[in-house]
Every structure is written in C-alpha cells, then in structure tokens.
Amino acid sequence: MGNGLSRREFGRVAALGALGTGGAVLLGGPRTAQAARAARAAAPAWKVSGQAGAGLGGFDTTMKTFMQERNISCGSLAVVRNGKLLLARGYTWSDDASLATQPTSLFRLASVSKPVTGAAVLRLAQDGLLNLGTSVTSLLPLAPPPGSTADARLKNVTVLRLLQHTGGWDRDITPDPMFADSAISAALDVPLPIGKSHIATYNTGRALDHAPGSTFAYSNYGYMLLGLIIEKVSGLPYLDYVQQKILTPLGIKRMRLGRTLKQNAAPGEVPYASIYTGTTVHDGSGTVVPFQYGAFNLENMDSHGGWLGTAVDTVRFAGLFDAAGPVLNSASISRAFGVPETGLNPDGWWYGCGWQVRPVSNTTANTWHNGSLPGTYTLVVRRSDNVSFAVLFNQRDDASGKDYTAIDPLINQAANRVTAWPTTDLYPGYF
Known part of the structure; x- marks a missing residue:
C-alpha cells in the first residue's frame, strides 16, 4: 500500500532527518528564544483518561x-x-x-469485526434458521460476469467453511477483491464506488485457489459473503440483525x-x-488521498x-x-x-x-x-x-x-x- 519507500526505509530516512533537530548539529546557528518556545509548544503531550x-x-x-x-x-x-x-x-x-x-x-x-459476524451466524444456527453445512450457492444468487463461468467447486463452499477460512480463496495467490475496487470497476464497466454485489459478481467469475475444505487461507471476501447470508436468512440489514440479536x-x-x-x-x-497515500475508490477522479480516508471502501467491509x-x-x-x-x-x-x-x-x-x-x-x-x-x-x-x-x-x-x-x-x-x-x-x- 506504500507507493515509495518501505516502512523500514522510511524509518531510516526519517531518523537521519531527525539529526538536524539536535542543538549540536543544527544548521543555521542557535535557535532563537521564539523558536525554542514554538518548539516546546509543539511538543507532544501525554494524556491518560x-x-x-x-x-x-x-x-x-x-x-x-x-x-x-x-x-x-x-x-x-x-x-x-x-x-x-x-x-x-x-x-x-x-x-x-x-x-x-x-x-x-x-x-x-x-x-x-469478524468475531461479531461469527457470533451472528452462530445465533442464526442456534435459532434453527441456518445450517452451517449449507452451500453458499443455495443461499446467495452468485453469478459470474457475462461471458465468464463460475468455478464448479463453488457449490462445496459451506457456511462453516466461510467461517473457518477454508472456502478456497487465498489472497496470497489471487489479490484480495475487497481491495480491488478500481480493477473491479474496470472489469465490470461500472463506475466507482462499487458495491458488494459487484465484488461478488467479479469474484464469482474467478477460479478458486484451493478446493473448498482443503486449505486454511484467511479470506476477507468469505466474511463479506457471510454478511450477505445474515441479511438473506434474517430478512434484516446486517447492522440491524447484529444490533438486535x-x-x-x-x-x-x-x-x-x-x-x-x-x-x-x-x-x-x-x-x-x-x-501512505492512495487513489480514491469513492469516485473516478483519480485524486490521491490519505490511504485511511478513501483508498479503500470501509462500507463494503x-x-x-x-x-x-x-x-x-x-x-x-x-x-x-x-x-x-x-x-x-x-x-x-x-x-x-x-x-x-x-x-x-x-x-x-x-x-x-x-x-x-x-x-x-x-x-x-x-x-x-x-x-x-x-x-x-x-x-x-x-x-x-x-x-x-x-x-x-x-x-x-x-x-x-x-x-x-x-x-x-x-x-x-x-x-x-x-x-x-x-x-x-x-x-x-x-x-
């Protein structure tokens, strides 16, 4: 997510730059009293509440x-x-x-957030509204983009496998779709910002990285699907179900x-x-923004x-x-x-x-x-x-x-x- 120096390289450069703030090596002569007061005023303070x-x-x-x-x-x-x-x-x-x-x-x-979603799914199962062995394809209308074919093994992805990250998606092999907004927008020819339905369509058109149930591989996308399942089974928005139950x-x-x-x-x-900074995924302007404020879409997550x-x-x-x-x-x-x-x-x-x-x-x-x-x-x-x-x-x-x-x-x-x-x-x- 960095577009320049690595974290360690950045740290070394910053440390070298900091040498210029010590009195013994300060360039340009001694600090004035006004500058010293300003430096003290800007010093971080520690607060505990x-x-x-x-x-x-x-x-x-x-x-x-x-x-x-x-x-x-x-x-x-x-x-x-x-x-x-x-x-x-x-x-x-x-x-x-x-x-x-x-x-x-x-x-x-x-x-x-994942333990929260896990608790919500377990509550649905506890109330008899969901079987953890049910296939995701029988719960959600997953369809690939036109001209693409869904992986036949998708029917073997169960709710339990989504919960335990054994659904078959592996972000170390195929990039995490939850951070691929621009690529999904281009592939589906839809404008930014994209929604969860676009992510599901795009990812359904890609092959699984592993056979379901064969490999543990942490998957944000799998938990996005669990949120959609909670909505489908409960008949409530994800937020409402979690807050109520x-x-x-x-x-x-x-x-x-x-x-x-x-x-x-x-x-x-x-x-x-x-x-770090990144390109906004909340519109098509190409604006570079602080990464935490627009280079990913928290609403989809x-x-x-x-x-x-x-x-x-x-x-x-x-x-x-x-x-x-x-x-x-x-x-x-x-x-x-x-x-x-x-x-x-x-x-x-x-x-x-x-x-x-x-x-x-x-x-x-x-x-x-x-x-x-x-x-x-x-x-x-x-x-x-x-x-x-x-x-x-x-x-x-x-x-x-x-x-x-x-x-x-x-x-x-x-x-x-x-x-x-x-x-x-x-x-x-x-x-």
Whole structure:
C-alpha cells in the first residue's frame, strides 16, 4: 500500500532527518528564544483518561512506552478479569491540545469485526434458521460476469467453511477483491464506488485457489459473503440483525458501522493516521488521498472489517463467549472454538468461527483476533485464566518501522506482573 519507500526505509530516512533537530548539529546557528518556545509548544503531550483499579499501573506504563515509540496519537485499553471491568483507559500522545482520547472514543475495529459476524451466524444456527453445512450457492444468487463461468467447486463452499477460512480463496495467490475496487470497476464497466454485489459478481467469475475444505487461507471476501447470508436468512440489514440479536442483549450501545471518508466520521470517533497515500475508490477522479480516508471502501467491509467500537465495547462483546447467556448457548460457544476440518497450525492454534484458538488444557484455551487496516491496529484477547483485554490504536504504520503486533506479548506481560487484582467493577460507568 506504500507507493515509495518501505516502512523500514522510511524509518531510516526519517531518523537521519531527525539529526538536524539536535542543538549540536543544527544548521543555521542557535535557535532563537521564539523558536525554542514554538518548539516546546509543539511538543507532544501525554494524556491518560478513564479509570483503573489499584495495582494496574503496569498497563499504563506499557501503553505509554508503546505509543511514544511509534508516535501513536490515540489508543485505548480495557481489561476484564472474571467478568469485571478493571481498567478502562483512553491514551493520547499528541501536539494537538484539543485531542483527548476517552474510554468511550470510537475506533475502527478492522478484522476484530469478524468475531461479531461469527457470533451472528452462530445465533442464526442456534435459532434453527441456518445450517452451517449449507452451500453458499443455495443461499446467495452468485453469478459470474457475462461471458465468464463460475468455478464448479463453488457449490462445496459451506457456511462453516466461510467461517473457518477454508472456502478456497487465498489472497496470497489471487489479490484480495475487497481491495480491488478500481480493477473491479474496470472489469465490470461500472463506475466507482462499487458495491458488494459487484465484488461478488467479479469474484464469482474467478477460479478458486484451493478446493473448498482443503486449505486454511484467511479470506476477507468469505466474511463479506457471510454478511450477505445474515441479511438473506434474517430478512434484516446486517447492522440491524447484529444490533438486535448480539449487541443490545449485552448492553452495548455505542458500536456501529464505520464510514471511510473523514467528513463522515461518527461522533466521538478518533482521527486515523497513516504514512501512505492512495487513489480514491469513492469516485473516478483519480485524486490521491490519505490511504485511511478513501483508498479503500470501509462500507463494503461491514461484516469483515467495518465495525466501530470502544475498547470497553469490544471486551464486553468478547465476554459473551465466557459462558452461556442471552446471546449464545453453550453448544454455540463450543462451536465457535471447534477444531476445523483442516488448517491446524504447526504452532498448535487454529481458526474457529471468528476466533483464533490455542488450547491450554483439555478444557481451556486462549482465543484472540487482531485487526489491521491503514490507520488502524486492534486486538482482542481472551486468556484461559479469565483475563481478557482489548487494545485499539488509530494507526498501524509510522516512520519508526516498529512492529505493532508486539502489543500482544507486552499487554500479556503486564497482566502476568499483576500480583493482586482489584475486585471492583467499572462496567456500570460505561453503558
């Protein structure tokens, strides 16, 4: 998605450029007092909002170090233990005095949306409205473009295989159609912006990369189809079904679907940052835009990457998988984490129905999902010791070139260092 230097090359160049800001090597003589005051005024400030129980300061320290090393302006963290919310924080590292991230700030969740879609599909099955073994071709009117032929193996793509990423599409072999708006527009001779029906038509005309059920290959497109299936079976828009059957019973009111363009941001939504630019896919103008604000179409990604939420919302949602409740029964929860027909990773984890799963014992497992888009990095984790957390950032790339996935072991280490967990519950303050 970069159209110039790689992330590491960009970081090296930026680091070299930074040498010119040190007093010893500053060209042009010493800084004036006015310039010095301006530099101090523009220096980033660290702000922390929200609440945390006693003894949890290690989480704040971890977030501060991580965000400052990568110059991340907005972050949020929520930590739960035994069903109680113990930490709900918003973090800001910015020279913009008006920017103040709150525990209630909305972030794009990116692929942390997939567990939400997985829960909705499992609920339909639980209510007897959908069989997970049903072929996608019997549920959706998938037809290739005129003059093209659909892969005969498409009939073997079931709902369960879509959930577990074994449908046969492989973005490492054939480019992900969810990011191929311009190519689809040209191939189908339709104007930008394209819709999900155009993506389905285009992709139905392409051969599968693997026989269905034979290979695990992460597929955003498969989860787009699941969103369409939810609409077809429930008779409701995807958003309405998820809100009515999944979110409302949990008391989650802030989560909503996001929109791509900056002017369409939701109230309380954070700004997003990326070092990359791209050509807009929201019209045919060819305008170069910040990648996070128009070089992809978030509206088409609703069921695989389009949700907005707070860290508290996200960890509250994850709690529905802790025990049978108003959304899913115990059988559905077991199904969510069940071993797929293929795709067992050599490291011992697998992808269930919207969750990655690593067994810890015969009865417990660590489960998680991360999300990544230009302008977004997110992670939700359910640990086998009944500690869960959600961490959200408003960027995934920066001049440092540092890895963003490193937040996973760092937050886990902070949790492991807690010697006495508080017992108060902050949830009542965040409905």
